[in-house]
Amino acid sequence: MDSSPKITLIIATYNAVDWLEKVLYGYSVQNYKDFEIIIADDGSTEETKKLIDKFKENYPVNIIHLWHEDEGYRRQTILNKAIVEANHEYIVFTDGDCIPKNDFLERHAMYAEKGKFLSGGYCKLDMQLSNLIKKEDIISGNCFDVAWLKKNGDLGSSQQRKLASGELISKLLDTFTPSNASFNNCNSSAWKEDLIAINGYDERMRYGGPDRELGERLENYGVNGKQIRHRALCLHLDHARGYKTKESLDANLAIRKETKTKKIIKTPFGIEKL
Template identity: 50%
Template sequence: MTIGVIISTYNNPQWLEKTLWGYTVQTRPADEIIIADDGSRPETAELIRSFEKRLPVRHVWHEDNGFRKTIILNKALAMATADYLVFTDQDCVPRHDFLATHERMACSGRFLSGGYFKLPMGISRLLSHEDIQSGRAFSLQWLMQQGLKLSFKCTKLVGNPLFAWLMNHITPTHATWNGMNSSGWRTDLLSANGFDERMQYGGEDRELGERLTNAGIRGKQIRYSAIVLHLDHNRPYVNDEAWQLNNAIRKNTKKLKLTRTEHGMTQQP
């Protein structure tokens, strides 16, 4: 099968560059990478062009008019041609086996819910091209040498396949569609009509997963197997009004067991 990556971004070329470095060292290279740009300034377009000889990257952009991530993601989804699509963000650096893991664990009638490990701001800024290319950025020992504090969440970086399999099965966390690290078949995503474009920040990704689940496409937990490093950042777009709107939409999706949104890629007249 062919595998594509859709990466959402907004005005953070420094973090996006680190993320793209991660895709240059994948053991299973992407067949297509689409950057879904929610209105970034020209620096982001310049950065993407600089990767065109190293990665099969394309750029879809619309003007900055507030948080419209779901709309630009739908435009990217419409542009995609790969059989299987991985969705992630500008601040999520993939481990070298990231795409190989998604491909290996993909199966009919399922979507995959991957994991992330949050880095503090100091280490996020510190990460260099060599750190990512060599893989030491994912070494728990190296991260602790840079000042990372040991916690239970560090178990995501153990890197042992058997341990990861065990943790995937015993974790109490439900498999949800999260925007930082999830994947599914393009045909399933198109049948769901993509993302609900009414939604702003706060659960907008999970609502898509809830519609997939209603359609019988169940989530599969791989949060200890497919890992990205989440670079630290502020969230100025968070607001209570958006949360209330999104929660109401999600409640309706669950109540009516919706499998397709009328406010997605193809709009109702």
């Protein structure tokens, strides 16, 4: 783009204060400064509110905490509320267990393009590394250094390649990767007007696939994915996946199949109930 868009960063979270704290340290040292944060909280306890309030006291950008009662997994509902509340034209989505590299938002702003959504990348860490990373490692950027990560834990070859590639190699890898540029929960972005046009997330969906389904409806709308998985990176901290069940995955797959076969653009179960 000729001029960088103003960004609303939406961070989804639920009762993971230790991880969210690390994530917020990551966004405190971004090269790109023209953004706000909305924390989309799916019913966390008071501990999360206290953490956010502490950060609000001395943080470089505005933080908005959106919360609703804990009535089970309702992540898509709070995300839809966050989309509506977003004050800026471009929205970046991530989770409260993903530490951003300091150029994370800069890359999303740089590659934002009308008629596209962006699909970024992440490096999965094991629990040992996830626990080991401290504030100073995030502020300094050491936690993104391959040598530091290998010294302190296990790091797969594909993760090493993502972190160690320079700009030219990263661009080539993004251009020729066989991976589909899908919308993912850790690292994706889109124009607010496009998200509103498709009525946001399908609130029927449970854990495992709601972000992909949103991306598939964006594609049905004519907004295609653009791959930046090697150029915009975050570290995905390890965690349990208590909501993941065969029943929820099967139900989600059925919704996604209908979205694809019927070329559905606007879900009736989204921001507006149609």
